[in-house]
Amino acid sequence: MTLDEYERHLLGHLCWWCHHATHRSSARQRQCPGCRAKWSYHRRKTEWELLRAFAFSTTAHHAARVVRCSYPTAHAAYTRFRLTLQAMTDEEKRPLLGALELDESYFGGKRKGKRGRGAAGKVAVFGILERAGRVYTVAVPNCQKETLMAKIEAATVKGSVFYTDEFASYQDLKRHGKHVPIDHQETFGIGAAHINGIEGFWSFAKRLYRHVHGVEPGNFPLYLAEYEFRYNHRGEHLMTLLYDRLIRDAVPTRNQP
Numbered sequence: 001m002t003l004d005e006y007e008r009h010l011l012g013h014l015c016w017w018c019h020h021a022t023h024r025s026s027a028r029q030r031q032c033p034g035c036r037a038k039w040s041y042h043r044r045k046t047e048w049e050l051l052r053a054f055a056f057s058t059t060a061h062h063a064a065r066v067v068r069c070s071y072p073t074a075h076a077a078y079t080r081f082r083l084t085l086q087a088m089t090d091e092e093k094r095p096l097l098g099a100l101e102l103d104e105s106y107f108g109g110k111r112k113g114k115r116g117r118g119a120a121g122k123v124a125v126f127g128i129l130e131r132a133g134r135v136y137t138v139a140v141p142n143c144q145k146e147t148l149m150a151k152i153e154a155a156t157v158k159g160s161v162f163y164t165d166e167f168a169s170y171q172d173l174k175r176h177g178k179h180v181p182i183d184h185q186e187t188f189g190i191g192a193a194h195i196n197g198i199e200g201f202w203s204f205a206k207r208l209y210r211h212v213h214g215v216e217p218g219n220f221p222l223y224l225a226e227y228e229f230r231y232n233h234r235g236e237h238l239m240t241l242l243y244d245r246l247i248r249d250a251v252p253t254r255n256q257p
């Protein structure tokens with residue numbers, strides 16, 4: 001489908017479920033003459049505009065002003081979009097193999113005080129980047145050896161090549177494959193011995209996260225899944241990927257017989 005067809009679809013000129021051309025049954029309501037599904041034109045239009053704002057990484061707060069809906073409406077739509085991306089991210093997960101870059105990073109928390117590893121009020125995230133493919137992320141309670149090794153063994157194929165920094169939690173990696181620890185001072189930028197790929201992902205994700213204020217710790221994985229999906233599909237059109245899925249999952253409301 002072209003973007004123009006998507007728009008006709010979403011605005012209700014075409015039925016989501018049977019693709020029948022529709023007419024307006026009242027000023028606000030539309031009903032499909034084919035399958036009798038009903039929807040509100042106004043709500044569809046708002047949803048379409050919010051979807052476009054989300055695809056362009058606009059905050060829900062800003063989107064509410066541009067689309068002229070309430071903040072709770074925009075926030076609810078954004079949460080629905082993020083849940084959908086999280087489901088799609090989970091479905092795409094498969095064991096990672098080949099040349100892999102491993103690293104941990106911290107999101108959120110106050111800027112003052114301790115930075116980096118073990119900083120208070122921050123969420124620890126562990127990431128693996130497959131050089132030939134995609135990134136995998138997971139929020140972790142801590143970055144101890146046992147915690148990280150369990151994630152690595154679950155997400156990667158044994159015998160892969162693991163590029164890491166010299167953090168002690170990675171010292172058992174040779175059990176699981178070839179381990180290449182990188183001394184940032186000595187080998188920075190030489191040949192394949194680097195973790196520039198995963199570091200690029202952290203700056204990508206943090207640029208987006210900087211605009212988000214006050215995420216409940218329990219909701220953080222939802223944002224992380226969004227960044228992972230956006231990164232893994234950065235050459236594609238997020239709006240159409242998300243829209244295809246939203247239509248697939250939509251449940252029609254119909255007149256009672």
Ligand SMILES: [Zn+2]
Nearest residue numbers: 015018032035
């Ligand atoms: Zn229909």
